[in-house]
Amino acid sequence: MSFFKRQKPTEAVRLARRKSRFYFGMGFLIPMLAALVGFALIGVWPFGDGTVLIIDSLHQYLPFYTDLHEKLVNQESLLYSFSAGLGYDFWGTFAYYMASPLNFLLALVPKANVADVMDLFILLKIGLCGGTFSWYLHKRDQGRKFLPLVFGAMFALSSFIIGYYFNLMWLDSVAMLPLIMMGIERIARGEGGRLYGLSLFYGLWCNYYIGFMLCIFSCLYLLVCLAARRGLNVKKVLVRCLRFGWFSLLAGGMASVILLPAYMALASSESMLNNSFPSTIRFYTNFIDMLLAHFAGQAPVNISDSQVGLNAYCGVIVLILAVLYLLDGKIRLRERIGKFCLAGILMLSFALNILNYIWHGFHVQNGLPNRFAFIYVALILTMGYDVLRDIRRIALWKILAAGILAIAFAAVSFALRLGDLGTEVYLITLTLLLIYMNLLLIARLWRRKKTLTTCLLGGVMLAEVVAQGIYGIGCNGDVTRSIYLKDQASYENLTxxxxxxxxxxxxxxxxxxxxxxxxxxxxxxxxxxxxxxxxxxxxxxxxxxxxxxxxxxxxxxxxxxxxxxxxxxxxxxxxxxxxxxxxxxxxxxxxxxxxxxxxxxxxGFMVDSAIKGWDTSAGNPMDVQNQFVQLATGGEAIYVLDRYIDMENGQTYGIHVPDNKQVYLYLPNRVDKLELTTPEYSKTYDTYTDHLYVINSMDGNSEAEFTVTMDEGTTQTAIVYTCANDAYQAAVDALSRSQLENVQADGNKLSGTIHAESQGTLLLTIPYSENWEVLVDGEKAVPVSIGGALMGIDLEAGDHEISMTYTPAGLWPGAILSGVCVVLFILTCILEAKNRKEAEKKMRLEFSQKANSFQDGIFTRLNEKKEELERAGRTVYNLSVGTPDFKPSRRVMEAVSKAAANPDNYKYSLKDLPELTEAMIRFYQRRFGVTLEQDEVMSLYGSQEGMTHIAWALCDPGDLVLVPNPGYPIFKLGPLLCDAAVWEYPLRPENGFLPRLDEIPEDIARRAKFMVVSYPANPICRVAPDSFYKELIGFARKYQIMIVHDNAYSDIVFGGRQGGSFLAYEGAKEVGIEFYSLSKSYNYTGARMSFAVGNREIISKFKTIRSQIDYGIFLPVQYGAIAALNEPQEDVLRQCREYEERNRTLCGGLRSIGWNVPDSEGTMFVWAPLPPRFT
Structure with a gap:
């Protein structure tokens, strides 16, 4: 199918792609390096013994990633793990915490370096956030050079990213936000949805939680984008909404192999089961505190038990730019209103519990407040970026009003001590706001210094966020990795x-x-x-x-x-x-x-089948354990109530530990603090104190004591239980009679053998789940729930083989749905590409085959390459185009200037000035000894234009033209435009780079209509002797070939010789014409002034052709040419000597380093053979 064929991109497309890659790469590098500096300053490995894995990333993620590492290295199943929690659904955990493809790189490093790789991942993901945001801003406005990188760093080093980077599983999805925004903007413009679908899919894949927030935002942002568009009707809006909905469904469907298991795993967790929609309205914070969260110099929020805290900082300039955005009349009012409303919804969601609950996946925010604040940060940065685009067109009073308003708020906050902030925070913010207001005013007033003011403003913005980001990393701190690595190494060695x-x-x-x-x-x-x-x-x-x-x-x-x-x-x-x-x-x-x-x-071990009636909610923990013993063994309860203790604040109570008994203290309700001292240990408990405490010691008949701290004037009850060791041992002996042997617990499989002395239930101390497939002696068995939590399998008396396989809930439906949606996504993209190409074909202008057969000129392409290298910071010595570096003479420039001041000289110049023709005739007589008549002279817009158009006067389609090889590219272009054929006659060094006219085949010579000759020759830098021209004229007469001689370099001939004219030879006028240019001799390159002189019949036809094309050469240019032709030749000769000296210096220098480059005989060029290693 044709739409599978990829067309070769044009140079413009390749340049645009290179620019996009540059902005992504630099946007990635700047914040990553800033964060690296911050890591180094706090001593993160290898700069010290630290790791930035704090809070949950230490207690949860590092162990999870280590478990993943072991599974990857040992090629174990990712579906289940026995490493913690009695066993857990690893795929659900993987889907929730570890789905980023980067994590598979863990298999390449030693186990002891997992934490270090996670630190590296955090750096890379900070960079990714900056890279995607810079790319997004560059794509939105490709005329901006420096600012996309600045705003990319502002996003990546915002307090949200810095404060929450320890939740590294979020960052991949956060980095997708700019791509999602670009994708939605494209859909709103009526373009395809591929970018949106892919970026949303990746965001959902990497993190279910952040992905949910991206989905909510995407719906709202589409409405904002559609509202801002002009010229939309109901049909267009409906089509674009349907495209958005379709790609949203496909994105979710493609990620369903991750999303469904993650949802199913979360659905069984306590945080979800105990979760309910808020029944009352509550505000977590207020508008003032939210504005204060934008101030610089604050430590980022990592965790908050009060659920209050907002990581909104991304540069204090946004406080000014937000107001300016509202006042910027260059931005459509609907767009301003839409984005301000969306920002308002987000700010309201930070405060209002109901909206906050919805944004957090219909869940309370639970210690990490406002996890969707990155969306707000991206939105206000985008708004600020748009304002700076218009800063030079915004009224001064608006800049002053926005700046003064922001400064006034900061000053009042400082004066009234609004918020719990340090003095330095107010002072830093006030200073920065004053600087930014002045820089914005300077940018507005110095419009002609756009680059300077942009770099100055952007430099300060970048310095601020880099400094704040490094400061935030310091506030986050680190933990000492060697402490935990020692535990890991000790465990491995001792076990x-x-x-x-x-x-x-x-x-x-x-x-x-x-x-x-x-x-x-x-x-x-x-x-x-x-x-x-x-x-x-x-x-x-x-x-x-x-x-x-x-x-x-x-x-x-x-x-x-x-x-x-x-x-x-x-x-x-x-x-x-x-x-x-x-x-x-x-x-x-x-x-x-x-x-x-x-x-x-x-x-696993056998228990009485009565265990299926175990009710863990009946009574306190000792009642529950007694019931377990009784049901599992058929024996008596082993825990005996010793006494109740009515506790009061600050009181100390003693507990006697008798011989041969276990003693336990139970606190049914939490107290503020419990200080427990036994003969074995002393420990203070100050959180979650409502559980059992083990009081025993190695030696009996001892004393323990505890002290409680709680609200003054209140009492709580503690309960003491004892357990006789012989009763305990009897219960354990009963439980141990029939145990599972040969246990193999690998990946998602569990197997073993057991001898059941009697019919009963095999109790497996792994969490009960219907996702286990159980085989007993090869036959499928149905497991039962024990105590609502553990697995049980009913067995008959005898020997049995147990085999179990775990498949996470939602895995196979998710995998099938993912596969289907991937296929649908590919088909949709193919269909979109086909429709786009068909639409482009309808809109595409149809050009001639001739036009499509040409590409940009070689010098245009070389110039684009030069500019690309210069933009990349490379120093380029441009040897590609023969442009003189001398200036025209003073007389020439004065003549042009004087003529340009006369308004009459701006009219059409339908023919050459008589003075110009006379000057050219006198010049040719004086310079070359050639006598010309009025009708043997005509002006041209440069020899290149003349070489192109002369073919229209001399040949028809199918005619043959002789051109030199090597030769100037334009020599072939004119004939090809006339559909003439070109035969290249070779110029070989063994013949002095002269054509062997006698070797031109007879049939070629008879077919040839005209022949292009050029000496001194570009690019071979050789001159022709008199004998050649005499032979050439004879050859032309013999075969009736017209000669077109390009005489561009006759004034640049070395070795004391003086260049001549083809027309100076007898019979030349009868067979041809000559082009003479003022570009090189008189440094008149940009004026494009040349002449065609010679055979009057050719000149007459050439004039007729050119009269159909233009209205003559600009009169001031003609006056400048008159001055050049009439002036003395000393400057031309001095210029020639300078070119010769340069040539000898260059060629001699190259020969001295082993590159055998011959001296040129003339022209501005050097014809150098390739060095041996390049051939």
Whole structure:
């Protein structure tokens, strides 16, 4: 199909693409390097021992990425992982946190450098944000040079990017926003939707959460763009809305293999299940505080428990530009209103809980406020960019009004201390606003200094955001990576020394990192993950283990639950953890000590089928664990109530720990702080205190005490339980009779064997999910939910093989939908391309085949290449065009100037001035000894134009013209325009670069209509002897060939010789004409003044042809030519000597370095052979 064929891009298209790549590349580089400086200053590796992975990126993302690294390196399935949370849907987590294609590069680095690569990813993604925004602004207005890069840096170094860069999974999608905006603008103009569809697809793919925000914005931005368009009717609006909707659906559909599993995983999490639409209206902040968020010198917001905070800073100049945008009459009123309304909606959404809830994916913002602020930043930067385009046409009073308004707000804020800001913030902002107002006024007043004022203004803007970005990075700080790498290395070394190849769970009890065991490489109970099933966290909470939204901890794990969950090893940094009395010390290094639990159960074990009735919501944690023991084993409860304690603020209470008993303290409700001291350890708990506490010690008959802090005048109840060790052991012995053996837990597969002593239920301590396919002895079995959280499989007595495979919910429907939508997207793009080409064909002007067969002239193309290199900062020595670097004589310039001052000289000059013709006749007689008549002279718009048009007078289609090779390109162009044939006669060095006329084939010579000859010759730099011209005239007479001699360089001949004229030879006028140019001899290049002289019949026909084309040469140019022809020749001779000296210097210098370049005999050029290594 024809629309698959790619046409070769024109030079203009290639240049535009190079410019686009330049703006993307520089827009990428500037903020990335600025951030790199910030990283280096705070000691990020390799500049120190730091990493910028703070807050959630330390506790969640680094362990997740490490888990991904291990799966990639070991070629494990990405569908499930047993590394934390008793087991979790890895694909759902991957879809939510790690879908960026960049993450697959983790497989190329060692495990210990995963954090360093993540730091690098953050740098690259900051650069990507700057690159796409710079590219977008360049595409919107390709006449701007420096400002797209400045605004790109303002976006990439905004407080949103800097404050939230630790959420690196957001940044790919954030970087797609400028591309989405460009795609929507194209759709609004009636163009295709490919860019919009691809960029939205990538944004949705990389992050479900940010992608949702991009979708909301896209709908609103389309309305703004359509409202701003002129000439739209209902049909056009409908078509463009349908195109937008179709590509939106395709984008979501193509990403559905990621989106559906991510949604399904999130849907089962506690944060989603406990989420509800706001029932009351609440404002998080006010308009004043939102404006204050634009001030410079503030630390960016990283996390906020109060849900208040806005990362809106992107350069304080936007406070002025926003007002100017509203006042800029050069921008359509509808566009200004639309964008201001959209910015207003975004600002209202920062404050109003209902709108905020919607923007955050129908979810509360949960500690990271206003995660959609990047959209606002991009919008106001775009508005500011548009204003600066018009700054030189905006009235001064408007600039003053906008500047004074912004400065007044900052001053009043400082005076009244609005906002909780430091003095330096107000002062920095006021100073910058004063500078910007003055720079804008200067830009407005100095219109002719556009480049200077733009660079000055842009330089200050760039310096501000770079400094603020580096400052923000410093405020964010870093964490010491070696602390966590030591834990990772210790875990690997200590567990490797165990020589234990069974499946087991373990915990590192320091919890310096929430998912530390996952990071270290183990299988853990503990996990912090937004996709963590609510059932898992609820089970932990109901068992008295620390558990809350999306996370659990190791606090409150009883000795029984350590066994049930198969926690076989605990690693401790200080050897005094709360559960260590339950374990036996095995080994240690200089960082961690490892302890073993010999009672730890397998991943699966047989229990009584009554366990299916286990109700984890019945009673407190000890009641729930007692019920578990009773249902699972058929035995008695093992936990006994010891006493209740009514606690008061600041009071200390003692607990006796008797021999052979476990003691646990339970706080049903949270207190502000609990300080617990036992013989084994002392610890203070000040968050989420409502769980069990292990009181025991290695030795019995000891004392423990605790102190609580809570609201004065209130009381809370604490409950103490004991458990006899023999009762506990009996329960564990009963549970351990039939355990799953030969456990293989790899990727999304779990298998093992078990001997069931009696009919019952195999309890698997992995989260229950219907996504497991269970085979018992090769037959499909239906798992049951135990306690609403764990897996159970009913088994008959006997030996069984268990095989399980996990497939994430939504994976296959998502994959099928993605595949279908990819095909539909490709077909849609093909159809759009076909329709676009057909539309272009209808609109395209049809040119002649002759016109289409030509390309830009060689000198035009060389000049474009020169300009491209100069724009890239290269120094270019332009040797491509023979342009003199001397100036015309004073007499010539005065003649032109005087004639140009006479208004009569601006009329048509239908024929040459008589004085010009007489001057040329006298010049040829004086210079060459050639006598010319009035009808043997005519003027030309330069010899190049003459060479083109002479063919129209001398030949018809199909005629043959002889031209030299090598030769000036124009020699062939004239005949080709007349559809004549060209035969190139060779000029070879062995014949002195003269044509061998006797070697021109007889049939060619008889067919030839005219012959182009040029000496001194361009480009071969040779002159012809008298004998050649005599032979040439004889050849022309013999075959009745007209000669056209180009005599452009007769005044530039070296070696003391003087150039002559073809017409000086006997018989020359009978067979031809000669072109003589003032360009080189008199430096009259731009005036385009040449003459055709010679055979009067040829001149007469040539005049007739040219009279149909133009109305003569501009009279001031003719007067200048008269002055040149009449003046003495000393300047011409002096100029020739200068050219000769230059030629000898250049050629001699080249020969001295081994390049054998012969001296030229004349002209302005050097004809150099290629050096040997280039041949």
């Amino acid at each position: 490797a020394a165990l020589d234990d190849d069974t499946f087991y769970r373990s915990e590192i009890d320091s919890q310096r990192m929430r998912n530390v065991t996952m990071f270290a490489g183990g299988h853990a109970l503990v996990m912090f993950n937004s996709t963590m099933p609510a059932s898992t966290t609820q089970l932990c909470d109901r068992l008295g283990i620390e558990g809350r939204t999306n996370k659990n901890g190791y606090n409150g794990v009883t000795k029984l639950m350590n066994d049930v969950f198969g926690i076989k090893y605990v690693l401790s940094s200080n050897g005094n953890g709360s559960t260590l009395y339950q374990f036996e010390k095995v080994n240690a290094d200089d960082n961690l000590t490892i302890y073993r639990n010999d009672n730890a159960l397998s991943l």
